[in-house]
Amino acid sequence: MSKSGSNHTVTMTDNVTGKTATFPVIHGTAGAPVLDIRTFNKEMGLFTYDPGYTATGSCQSKITFIDGDEGILQYRGYPIEQLAEQSDYMEVCYLLLFGELPSKAEKEKFVYDVSHHTMVHDQINNFFRGFRRDAHPMAVMCGAVGGLAAFYHDSLDIENPWHRTVASYRLIAKLPTIAAMAYKYTVGQPFIYPRNNMGYAENFLHMCFATPAEDYKVDPVVAKALDTIFTLHADHEQNASASTVRLAGSTGANPYACIAAGIAALWGPSHGGANEQVLNMLEEIGTVDKVHDMVKRAKDPDDSFRLFGFGHRVYKNHDPRATVIAKAAHEVLEALGVHDPLLEVAVALEKIALEDEYFIKRRLYPNVDFYSGFILKAMGFPVSMFTALFAIGRTVGWIAQWNELIEDPEQKINRPRQLYTGAAARDFVPLDKR
Ligand code: CMC
Numbered sequence: 001m002s003k004s005g006s007n008h009t010v011t012m013t014d015n016v017t018g019k020t021a022t023f024p025v026i027h028g029t030a031g032a033p034v035l036d037i038r039t040f041n042k043e044m045g046l047f048t049y050d051p052g053y054t055a056t057g058s059c060q061s062k063i064t065f066i067d068g069d070e071g072i073l074q075y076r077g078y079p080i081e082q083l084a085e086q087s088d089y090m091e092v093c094y095l096l097l098f099g100e101l102p103s104k105a106e107k108e109k110f111v112y113d114v115s116h117h118t119m120v121h122d123q124i125n126n127f128f129r130g131f132r133r134d135a136h137p138m139a140v141m142c143g144a145v146g147g148l149a150a151f152y153h154d155s156l157d158i159e160n161p162w163h164r165t166v167a168s169y170r171l172i173a174k175l176p177t178i179a180a181m182a183y184k185y186t187v188g189q190p191f192i193y194p195r196n197n198m199g200y201a202e203n204f205l206h207m208c209f210a211t212p213a214e215d216y217k218v219d220p221v222v223a224k225a226l227d228t229i230f231t232l233h234a235d236h237e238q239n240a241s242a243s244t245v246r247l248a249g250s251t252g253a254n255p256y257a258c259i260a261a262g263i264a265a266l267w268g269p270s271h272g273g274a275n276e277q278v279l280n281m282l283e284e285i286g287t288v289d290k291v292h293d294m295v296k297r298a299k300d301p302d303d304s305f306r307l308f309g310f311g312h313r314v315y316k317n318h319d320p321r322a323t324v325i326a327k328a329a330h331e332v333l334e335a336l337g338v339h340d341p342l343l344e345v346a347v348a349l350e351k352i353a354l355e356d357e358y359f360i361k362r363r364l365y366p367n368v369d370f371y372s373g374f375i376l377k378a379m380g381f382p383v384s385m386f387t388a389l390f391a392i393g394r395t396v397g398w399i400a401q402w403n404e405l406i407e408d409p410e411q412k413i414n415r416p417r418q419l420y421t422g423a424a425a426r427d428f429v430p431l432d433k434r
Contacts, residue, residue: 003199008024008025008027008033009022009023009024009025010022010023010025010035011419013024013046014044014046017044017045017247019039019043019044019045021039021043022033023036023037023040024029027188028060029065030067031065032068032130034057036386042271047417047419049419053243054313056408057238058238058243058246058414059238059246059405059408059410060106060405060408060410061237061238061404061412062099062175062404063075063076063096063235063237063397063400063401063404064076064096064235064236064237064397065077065126065237066236066237066314066315067168067356068313068314068315068316069316069317070317071077071317071318071319071320071323073236073320073321075092075095075096075234075235076095076096076100078100078101078318080231080232080321080324081320081323083095083231084156084228084232084324086307087101087231087258088199088231089200089201089227089228089230089231089234089393090110090111090199090200092230092231092234092396093110093114093172093181093234093396094106094107094110096234096235096396096397096400097168097308097396097399097400097403103104108323113169114172114173114200115173115194115196115200115203115217116173116196117170117172117173117270118173118174118176118177118194118196118203119171119174119177119193119194120148120151120174120177120178120181121152123151124144124147124148124151124181125181125191127144127147127252128140128144128181128182128185128191129144129185129273131185133185133186134186134189135182135185135186136384137179137182137186137384137385137387137388137390138184138263138266138267138273138387138388139302140178140181140182141175141178141179141182141260141388141391142183142260142263142264142267143260144178144181144182144257145171145175145178145259146256146257146260147256147262148170148174148256149254149255149256149257149367152166152167152281154166155167155170155255156254156255156256158249158254159406160408162286164255164403165276167255167256168255168399168403169323169394170277171255171256171259171399172395172396172399175391175392175395175424176194176200176203176204176392177194179204179385179388179389179391179392180192180204180207180208181207182385182388183381183382183385183388184208185206186382186384189211190211190212191207192207192208192210192211192212192313193207194206194207198218199223199227199228200227200230201223201224201227201230202218202223204226204380204392205216205218205222205223205226208380208381209380210361219294219336221332221335221336222314222332222336222379223423225328225331225332225375225379226375226379226389228324229325229328229372229375229376229389229393230392230393231393232321232324232325232368232372232393233321233368233390233393233394234393234396234397235396235397235400235401235419236394236395236397238401239271240265240266240268240270241262241265241266241271241272241394242262242397242398242399242401243265244261244262244264244265245258245259245261245262245401245402246401246402246405246414247261248261248262248376248416249402249405249406250411250412250413250414251413252406252410255399255402258398258402259395259398259399259402262392262394262395262398263408264350264413266387266390266391266394267387270323272369272387272390272391272394273311273387274308274367274369275309275368275369275372275373275376275386275387276308276373276383276384276386277283277364278308278309278346278369278370278373279342279373279377279386280308281294281307281308281309282316282320282342282345282346282349283342283424285345286345286350287341287345288344288348289344289431291345291348291349292352294307294349295307295349295352295353295356298310298353298355298358299358307349307353307364307370308369308370309366309367310353310359310364310365310366310367310370311364311365311367312365312367315365315367316363316365317363317365318365318369319366319368321367321368322366322367322368322370324363325368325370325371325375326370326371328371329343329371329372329374329375330343332374332375332378332379333349333374333378335374335377338378340374340377340378340415343374345382346370346371346374350366350370353366362403369426372386372390373386376389382385399411399428406408
């Protein structure tokens with residue numbers, strides 16, 4: 001970060017009070033520079049107003065870079081396409097957490113350390129049994145992940161780097177275990193314990209689909225595709241759930257509580273919950289001839305319906321994750337010999353929307369959620385598990401963002417201000433006088 005060596009500043013004048021102040025512009029490594037308004041209220045007597053934070057940078061970060069106009073996503077400088085093609089999820093986790101790709105020895109140690117935290121305290125099995133069988137997996141995950149703080153008292157001191165490391169490894173390792181347990185619980189099958197000799201995605205598939213009654217062999221095509229999906233979802237800079245994790249973390253809350261907050265934010269249909277809604281929407285459309293009606297609904301200003309899996313706050317050209325995932329969806333379905341008629345509906349919907357003036361004008365393109373569901377469905381996951389899978393992949397990103405926040409000397413408790421538009425001050429009226 002530099003204060004631009006040159007004298008890049010912005011001067012503002014309030015035309016009512018006449019107050020004038022000059023603010024520095026800070027340049028990062030890439031992307032738009034930011035205006036440093038930390039002294040804005042002190043100097044101008046005003047607050048800024050930016051609902052949805054469309055123009056606000058909340059922190060400085062070295063983890064992930066997105067250029068929405070160019071469709072670029074990089075983790076620690078490495079393009080997502082190269083990581084998806086040439087790396088694997090464990091390596092990407094190491095990269096996000098520590099800033100560099102691991103050596104062979106570092107990778108082996110990291111995989112060993114993470115995989116030896118996969119089991120959950122046995123008492124957590126009982127904790128699970130309190131949920132209804134038809135509970136949504138994300139509801140269970142919010143509760144169970146937050147509940148980890150009740151079991152791992154030796155990793156709650158956020159000022160202690162060792163505690164933070166242990167908590168980070170535990171969360172990356174236990175999220176698949178908890179998600180698989182949530183799935184097994186809803187289908188009424190016994191929990192399957194993790195296998196530490198398996199890869200990260202492979203172990204998760206095993207915990208979901210093995211039963212004590214017969215052997216289950218994980219298909220390497222499926223394990224590879226799931227590993228890629230985790231890689232594509234691993235981080236996405238200051239999105240809603242990462243910002244939620246940072247906000248919770250800024251209060252000094254413990255890491256398990258912060259990640260549970262991230263899971264809750266991810267669940268919304270505008271964010272990670274969209275992958276579930278895409279499949280529901282395509283099922284509702286049903287056949288290619290009905291696609292036009294759905295597009296018409298999405299364009300209707302009097303209808304709140306939106307095309308799930310389309311649009312993004314940052315990407316205004318294309319979502320590079322969607323490009324990788326669309327290709328993988330076709331490949332995986334072919335390799336597994338799965339014919340999903342909804343894929344034809346999705347392709348038709350994408351084509352019609354991309355040629356439509358409404359979508360072109362607003363620069364709305366398919367996002368990562370548009371095609372990921374097809375792969376997950378072909379793997380055998382029910383639609384209700386889709387967002388839980390997103391949460392597994394994103395956990396490392398949340399943790400990296402949380403660690404960065406704790407180590408950032410400029411961070412303070414996140415506490416936005418408001419424009420108050422409620423009643424002016426008035427005197428209390430006793431009940432018998434109202
Ligand atoms: N279908 C129809 N119209 C849309 C859509 C859509 N999916 N997305 C945006 N628009 C319209 C919106 O109505 C608005 O039109 P107008 O200017 O006439 O009012 C315009 O495009 C700009 O939309 P916005 O709401 O100001 O954009 P935003 O940056 O606040 O919202 C979004 C981004 C992702 C929440 C939104 O595009 C959306 O709701 N998409 C569907 C849900 C979805 O797929 N979410 C997953 C996002 S990617 C994965 C992740 O990060 O979790």
